[in-house]
Amino acid sequence: MKHLGIDYGTERVGLAISDPDARLVFPFKTLYNRSQQRVADEIAALVVEHGVEQVVVGLPLHPPDADGQEPLSLRQARNFVKRLTRRLAVPVTTVDETLTSCAARDDLADLPHLNGKDRRLVLDRHAAAHLLQRHLDMNAPPRGPAPPATADTD
Helix, strand or coil: CCEEEEECCCCEEEEEEECCCCCCEEEEEEEECCCHHHHHHHHHHHHHHHCCCEEEEEECCCCCCCCCCCCHHHHHHHHHHHHHHHHCCCCEEEEECCCHHHHHHHHHCCCCCCCHHHHHHHHHHHHHHHHHHHHHHHCCCCCCCCCCCCCCCC
């Protein structure tokens, strides 16, 4: 089953896509977030074009502020998930995106040729790849025990 991972941000939205067997994840694309509706429409078109069967959106699960309010970034991401759920004909699920941007920065640390703007575009895609991989790893079917070793009887 092909999956699309989404690292939602108010400026940019990073996308990653899995192979049809949901074993490999690839940084895919970065969209500019001019409006949630426009981004949802672009994602809907990509879901159809690439045969995606499930969408996974990262949620920034930071603790509430001093007043007990969810962070604005979390509320915006939740609103986006609701919009996508209404817009798409495939299931939309969420995953904790904690530290995915840090992991993506580590991935890109050895690429000095990327300037600031290009690095941000690539960073969002890589963060989406990390959160999608996290989701796939958490939901992978259990692997059975290794087959017993056979001894040569020559």
